[in-house]
Amino acid sequence: MALDVRPAPGGARVAPPPQRRRWRTRLSRLDVSLSPYLYISPFYLLFLVFGLFPLGYTFWVSLNHWEIIGGHEYIGLQNYSRLLTDDQFWNAVGNTFGMFLLATVPQLLLALFLANALNRKMRAPTLFRMGVLLPLVTSIAAVAIVFTQIFGRDYGMANWFLHFFGVHKIDWQANKWSAWLAVATMVDWRWTGYNSLIFLAGMQAIPRSLYEAAAIDGATRIRQFWSVTVPLLRPTIIFVTIISTIGGLQLFTEPLMFNSGYMNGGSLRQSQTVMMYMYENAFQRFQYGYGSAVAWMLFLLILVFSLLNFLIIRRLSRGAT
Amino acid sequence: MRVIRHRGRIALAMMLSATLAAATACAGDDTKSDGGADQKITLNVDDFGTFGYQDLYKQYEAQHPNIKINERNVPKLDDYTPRLQQWIAAGAGAGDVVAIEEGIMVKFKSQPDKFVDLKKYGASSLQGNFIPWKWEGGMSPDGSKLIGLGTDVGSIGLCYRSDLFKKAGLPTDRDAVTKLWPTWDDFIATGKKFTGKVGGDTKFIDSPETYYNTILMQEAGKGSNQTYFDQSNKFVMESNPAVKAAWDETVKMSQAGLANGVQFLSDQWSQALKKDAFATAPCPAWMLGLIKEFGGSGQSGKWDVAGIPGGGGSWGGSWLAVPSQSKHPKEAADLAKFLTSPQGQIGAFKAANNLPSSPQALNDAAVKAFSNPYFNNAPVGKIYGPAATSLKPVYLGADNQEVRQAVEADIRAIAQGKLSPGSGWSKAVSDAKKASGTG
Numbered sequence: 240m241a242l243d244v245r246p247a248p249g250g251a252r253v254a255p256p257p258q259r260r261r262w263r264t265r266l267s268r269l270d271v272s273l274s275p276y277l278y279i280s281p282f283y284l285l286f287l288v289f290g291l292f293p294l295g296y297t298f299w300v301s302l303n304h305w306e307i308i309g310g311h312e313y314i315g316l317q318n319y320s321r322l323l324t325d326d327q328f329w330n331a332v333g334n335t336f337g338m339f340l341l342a343t344v345p346q347l348l349l350a351l352f353l354a355n356a357l358n359r360k361m362r363a364p365t366l367f368r369m370g371v372l373l374p375l376v377t378s379i380a381a382v383a384i385v386f387t388q389i390f391g392r393d394y395g396m397a398n399w400f401l402h403f404f405g406v407h408k409i410d411w412q413a414n415k416w417s418a419w420l421a422v423a424t425m426v427d428w429r430w431t432g433y434n435s436l437i438f439l440a441g442m443q444a445i446p447r448s449l450y451e452a453a454a455i456d457g458a459t460r461i462r463q464f465w466s467v468t469v470p471l472l473r474p475t476i477i478f479v480t481i482i483s484t485i486g487g488l489q490l491f492t493e494p495l496m497f498n499s500g501y502m503n504g505g506s507l508r509q510s511q512t513v514m515m516y517m518y519e520n521a522f523q524r525f526q527y528g529y530g531s532a533v534a535w536m537l538f539l540l541i542l543v544f545s546l547l548n549f550l551i552i553r554r555l556s557r558g559a560t
Numbered sequence: 561m562r563v564i565r566h567r568g569r570i571a572l573a574m575m576l577s578a579t580l581a582a583a584t585a586c587a588g589d590d591t592k593s594d595g596g597a598d599q600k601i602t603l604n605v606d607d608f609g610t611f612g613y614q615d616l617y618k619q620y621e622a623q624h625p626n627i628k629i630n631e632r633n634v635p636k637l638d639d640y641t642p643r644l645q646q647w648i649a650a651g652a653g654a655g656d657v658v659a660i661e662e663g664i665m666v667k668f669k670s671q672p673d674k675f676v677d678l679k680k681y682g683a684s685s686l687q688g689n690f691i692p693w694k695w696e697g698g699m700s701p702d703g704s705k706l707i708g709l710g711t712d713v714g715s716i717g718l719c720y721r722s723d724l725f726k727k728a729g730l731p732t733d734r735d736a737v738t739k740l741w742p743t744w745d746d747f748i749a750t751g752k753k754f755t756g757k758v759g760g761d762t763k764f765i766d767s768p769e770t771y772y773n774t775i776l777m778q779e780a781g782k783g784s785n786q787t788y789f790d791q792s793n794k795f796v797m798e799s800n801p802a803v804k805a806a807w808d809e810t811v812k813m814s815q816a817g818l819a820n821g822v823q824f825l826s827d828q829w830s831q832a833l834k835k836d837a838f839a840t841a842p843c844p845a846w847m848l849g850l851i852k853e854f855g856g857s858g859q860s861g862k863w864d865v866a867g868i869p870g871g872g873g874s875w876g877g878s879w880l881a882v883p884s885q886s887k888h889p890k891e892a893a894d895l896a897k898f899l900t901s902p903q904g905q906i907g908a909f910k911a912a913n914n915l916p917s918s919p920q921a922l923n924d925a926a927v928k929a930f931s932n933p934y935f936n937n938a939p940v941g942k943i944y945g946p947a948a949t950s951l952k953p954v955y956l957g958a959d960n961q962e963v964r965q966a967v968e969a970d971i972r973a974i975a976q977g978k979l980s981p982g983s984g985w986s987k988a989v990s991d992a993k994k995a996s997g998t999g
Contacts, residue, residue: 307645307646307649327994384827387827388827391827391828391831392822392828393761393822393828393831393832393835393837394831394835410821410976413973413976413977413978414978499823499825499826499827499828500636500639501638501823501965503965503966503969505969506969506970506972506973506976506978506979507969507970507973507978507979508969522642522646523642523962524962524995524997525642525645525649526997
């Protein structure tokens with residue numbers, strides 16, 4: 240598939256003297272075997288310096304009792320054992336997964352249907368296809384500020400709208416379910432369009448002939464969607480799910496802004512995510528060691544959960560075929 | 561195998577050279593020349609809330625053509641502190657002059673080597689310019705170094721909306737209003753009357769946590785002069801009657817349905833302020849500036865200032881310090897001296913009503929006669945001034961801010977009706993322990 244830009248071997252040039260020729264062959268062989276690695280090396284070197292090294296260093300910090308002043312002391316895995324019995328940590332984990340599920344499941348389904356709709360023949364397709372991406376261009380902070388106002392207790396649009404149905408004012412920040420819902424809405428507003436474009440790209444790679452064949456066999460549009468589109472979209476679905484998992488478990492800015500910038504995520508930590516708990520420990524309580532342990536736990540959680548997602552989705556969409 | 565090892569070595573070399581480059585970049589930054597007298601020096605000033613220094617900066621720049629002042633204000637103290645803490649610990653990033661609030665002063669004073677000794681820059685002779693305890697508060701724990709020069713003190717009044725009081729059939733004159741509430745229980749009774757008449761979206765008090773902090777500082781000032789920690793930084797929240805008294809009183813307010821329950825200084829708080837959603841707010845002198853700033857011109861003349869229930873008290877007040885990481889310590893110290901001079905404090909008082917910590921400024925005719933048009937021409941100089949000299953400082957431990965935030969969250973949860981007052985106290989104690997790292 241990929242474009243081959245390697246110099247074509249040989250050629251109709253005048254043959255150079257044998258010695259130089261041997262040297263050249265060796266060079267070009269080296270070029271073929273080595274240059275791909277050289278081309279990608281900047282990424283990996285940068286990753287090493289800015290990705291892998293901090294990761295390792297964070298792990299080292301997490302093995303220490305490390306405060307902002309007064310040095311540090313090696314305490315082994317004590318931070319981790321403390322973390323396992325820390326109800327505030329598990330509360331944050333629960334919130335993170337709660338908001339992740341509440342945001343991601345409807346978001347991916349919505350994105351899938353949206354992509355399917357955008358895949359049909361329509362006027363000005365580029366306009367509509369780019370249109371769904373617009374929310375992504377706005378800054379998270381702006382989105383969060385606007386949505387926080389919408390979900391305001393006293394003067395918010397959501398409560399104004401709900402009062403027509405006789406719903407009493409909801410203090411969105413005060414309840415777990417309402418805080419999760421509000422944050423999930425922000426996330427969905429921003430990311431649904433992005434995911435549907437990725438789905439759309441995957442859909443366009445599905446050969447039209449399959450749909451024609453299915454239509455001849457008498458399959459309805461819905462049947463075509465579930466029996467042709469979804470199974471063939473499997474790699475895309477896996478990709479999108481894993482990316483959403485990573486993003487969803489690192490949720491930070493939206494719930495932070497939703498709580499007026501307070502890292503505790505509400506009076507009873509209703510919407511504090513693991514990222515916020517990490518920040519609170521490391522940069523507000525200045526317990527770097529403990530904060531680093533939270534960061535590593537989050538890393539492991541994401542790893543495990545992404546793997547789990549991968550397995551489940553592979554199984555699910557295989558079942559569909 | 562050999563190829564791999566070779567490549568590893570290349571990667572290592574590249575990593576090393578990158579690190580070296582980074583290190584030399586840092587070194588280059590450190591040794592940057594100070595610039596001669598004719599070169600313009602920019603002094604960064606870090607502060608929070610409203611310090612009322614804008615006109616003073618202009619004045620100072622006019623007098624010192626080689627100085628440019630750059631204020632980096634952070635509205636919320638709770639956002640400002642961790643940032644400052646990080647800069648100070650990292651040894652880079654902090655401004656040349658930084659404001660330190662009383663609740664975090666102990667924490668920063670415990671790192672005296674991070675700050676310039678202002679005595680070295682001629683501040684020793686200024687002692688007479690400050691109320692004695694304010695001057696003492698700026699000294700390092702061993703009394704050898706002068707870390708901060710006092711800015712303001714936080715003697716407390718009570719702001720109320722006279723238009724809403726009128727609507728509720730309550731007196732509107734500030735002296736008559738003060739007489740309504742000799743004690744906090746009287747205040748709650750007044751609040752119940754108010755709620756019975758006005759009702760709707762308008763509540764009697766704003767955030768329960770502001771009242772809690774006010775009462776806590778009052779109670780602490782009356783007795784032990786300490787809140788969550790004693791002088792040796794031992795956690796004493798459970799055994800300190802001041803904390804429990806403030807807690808109980810605030811819970812009573814929430815149970816009486818008086819609290820609006822918005823978080824202090826959040827967007828919702830400023831919205832509620834603009835939309836008449838609360839009728840009173842505890843007003844340490846520095847709060848006057850905040851109400852004016854967030855209330856906007858629409859609220860002008862509707863607010864007034866009365867006396868606080870339960871006698872005098874102090875909450876808040878700050879110092880200006882010069883971090884030793886500053887590249888222009890002399891110029892920074894001179895600026896701090898200027899801003900905290902009696903003249904500087906009078907200027908800040910006029911701009912933001914931050915109550916001076918300088919006896920000369922407090923006795924100045926301009927301060928005494930100053931009335932604030934935004935607060936219905938309340939003679940704020942007369943209301944706040946006399947209490948300032950008799951205030952006693954309350955000792956706030958090094959982890960004061962973290963603990964305060966944890967307790968405030970539980971207070972708010974009670975006002976939201978999400979935490980039962982019965983189990984609230986023990987939860988607050990355990991949250992506070994966790995926040996201070998002792999639990």
